[in-house]
Amino acid sequence: MSARGEAQQEEARQELRALHAAGRLAGAYPALSAMLARLHGDALDHAGRLLARLDPADVLAAHPSTPTVRIAVTGRSSTAGLLPALTAELARHGLLLIPYAAGSGGYVQDLADPASELYAHRPDLTLCVLDPLTVWDRVRPPWQPYEVALEAERQRLLLAELAAGHAAHAPESSFLVLNTVPLLRRFAHQLTGLAQRAELGAIWREFNADLLRMSDPAAGVAVLDLEPLTAAGVRADDPRLGAYADAHCTAELLAGYAREAAHLARALRGDAKKCLVLDLDGTLWDGALAEDGPERVRAADSLRAGAFGLFRRTIEQLGSQGVLLAVCSKNDPEPVSRALAAHPDWPLSSDDFVAVVADWGSKADGIHKIAAGLGIPASAVVFADDSAFEREVVRAGAPGAAVVPLDDEPARHTEHLLADGWFDVPSVTEEDRGRAARYREREQRERRRAQAKDYQSFLTGLGIEVDVGPAGSHETARIAQLSLRTNRFNLTGARLTSTRIQSLAQDPDALVLAVRAADRFGDDGVVGAVFARRDGAGLRLENMVVSCRVLGRGIEDAVLAGLLGAASAAALPAVHARWRQTAANEAQRAYYPAHGFETTVETDGETRYRHDLEQLPPVPSHVRLRLRLADSTAQEVESCTPSSI
Incomplete structure (x- = not known):
């Protein structure tokens, strides 16, 4: 994190503490999302612990229109550490958590009994947390991979049965959320034979693949894939907490889980963003257009420029699924048009962007202009820029727009853009894929009008x-x-x-x-x-x-x-x-x-x-x-x- 980012995080943390000390967190709830957007890691964890002490009724008394998400949490072992992280992640998106936390290890009874307290909570989301000991708690030594395969299949069938019960007993619009299960090294390496260890790895991946195939938004079931989290270096378990507190997921894993669950909650509410507005210089290509000219800005032919090219591929992928692409750049319009139209490093052209604003005015005004032209609110826009100054301008002048904090390292642009799942939807439809074409048709209608x-x-x-x-x-x-x-x-x-x-x-x-x-x-x-x-x-x-x-x-x-x-x-x-x-x-x-x-x-x-x-x-x-x-x-x-x- 940059020095400026650290300063902003500390400022937000101090402001949050002051509100808590003054007993004003509930009254300030709508403003918390902007503060929480600046917090990461331990700072966000601390904020979640403060917010988890709030009574949702106090927030609703002060702000009756605050959107709420009713969530029930259950699992195979203790999930107490999930609620603070979930509270903070939902608050980051302007949502208020109304929680129910089941006791440790009672997920089968919670989901099988239609009279359980879980169903009495009438959850929008039911999180059934499968920790890393799922399956292993029923495997006894000496064991072989085929015995693990049998227990994994029994677990899958049990979860399918519980999912059917949830569909029958929960509110009609409620979702059951499951997750894939990390394979811990301390189990895999109990097999000393390399061939048997490989066999276990294949069995475990098939088990997780079967879990992922259970994901069916149409039927009210979602499965969070935890492998991207563990692949990014998040440790799945803490043996000490598991042994002494029956808490088999690390705080980092639960924080990542909470983040993905919050994205899902937002997507199920229909709050996905529609348009990605991008800066050009330092964001989509290496160089400054006004200084280097359209022919000399690069997105290939060097290691650094190639990083911009990789980011461009991410943009193309998002656009292919219905995310509207637009440009807001402080440049003269003619060089921008030339660069987008003919640059050999840049296959995307002006036709791939539903709007291009190139001038020297405020980028907040540019965001409003783009949104108005598309007939969407500024709150449906995601703005990505490598300039901290321009990001602050948009935060202040276009409240509600999501702001992506890019920096001077283009190799991490994709990671920053995708961190908050702004464009996540339950499923992508053919109408989504054709959205850009329909907005171009809209432009034709406006000209006709x-x-x-x-x-x-x-x-x-x-x-x-x-x-x-x-x-x-x-x-x-x-x-x-x-x-x-x-x-x-x-x-x-x-x-x-x-x-x-x-x-x-x-x-x-x-x-x-x-x-x-x-x-x-x-x-x-x-x-x-x-x-x-x-x-x-x-x-x-x-x-x-x-x-x-x-x-x-x-x-x-x-x-x-x-x-x-x-x-x-x-x-x-x-x-x-x-x-x-x-x-x-x-x-x-x-x-x-x-x-x-x-x-x-x-x-x-x-x-x-x-x-x-x-x-x-x-x-x-x-x-x-x-x-x-x-x-x-x-x-x-x-x-x-x-x-x-």
Whole structure:
């Protein structure tokens, strides 16, 4: 760590101590994430121990809108050291831990008993920590590798059974988290034969591979791979703590576990970042463009320049999975354009970046400009720069944006960028992979909009086509992703897993409808979803979710008008709906009333509505709507004559 970084860490540590001494940690909770972002190692561990003493109720009393994560921790042995680290890691991301810690060694009973305190906690995440003695506690000497293989298989089958029980007894959106198990040298080297030792290594890797194959976000199971931690030099066990305290994981391993678990919690909330904004000089290439010129900055042909080339490959990999790439550089635009367009060391070109801001203004302003152009908040941006000054400018001027502390060692750029898992998602969909292309289509639409004489003419010229129909099995992952990541037009804030969506789709009284959109500039794919249910009172709209990137085109209005028309055609008595307040959907409070719904019940944070189907809103004239409420019905809707329900 640089001297400046050490000074910043000490400053943050002293500020945290002062808040604790004054009894003000709960009141200052929203500001803690910025402080904790500067802490590492022992300093972060100490912060976690302070924060673990907080009563979550005190934080919520001071800040009721603080996002919470309910986590239950259980395991084969003591996991007491995990909670402080987990508390700190979640606080770093602005989340408040509401914990339940089970007793030592009772994970089978905790997960098998539907009446256990673990399930009574109603966790969002259940962490079942498999320590390095997993399997070995049932192996007795003298043993051979095949006996370890038998015990490993028994453990795998037990975990599969417990995972099924968790799916049955935990809340629908809850995740069970398992982990791979490090193979300790003190077990492997009890085999003196090299051939037998190699056989054990293969068996153990197969066991961990089987655990990793259990990972299924659609079914609410995640498996954290601890091998990258141990490969980075983290020791897995402490024999003394294991012998005397039944604590078989080192503090460093639990800290790494907590970090990965916090990233998972954030991903499951739909809080993954969308755009990576990069500096150029000292970040993507070696040299200063203004001094060296476009032809002399390098990302190859020397050991140091080659390190920048390796970082470029990381950027390419992230971009291939839907991370939007952008540039914010203090340079003149023309040399930047030339360097990106034709430099032999730099295969990425201007076309690979959805936005390039090259000027001499504030980089915080550049971040806001990029975010506004993409239609995303600054909080969805990750900014990477090797200049400590520029990072501080962005922290101050674009609060909410994640800032990656690169330094003057390009060989570690990738490590710094990936440390916080900013772009982690439960799974990558085809829509993710095509995201950059859709944002380029968005630019074409914006140019068309600027040329149109008015907004309605622009919409009419788009040729918007909307298809609404039962979600296919290949679309459930995308719909789950929308429910997780869509905040603005998510009318109840509900978060659903793919498994829950598949279950709803099989319910004869439920409707899970995918909203697909296209226009003259391209196919947007699945951009929204409707969750509804039929009963004696009519049709109940349990939630509507529409991606922010298509709002303003009338797509959501067309979908609602089509549903109301279909309910009327089916002679249903009414359509019922609800809006539940979240931190981001306040702007949609008036959505249903604007379409003819009347308020029936209004409580704190939730409002229910009813539409009597007497006066139906029209489908917007610029939208061609095709509505299918069952696989066997299909009809194009241009006014209010949709297919029946």
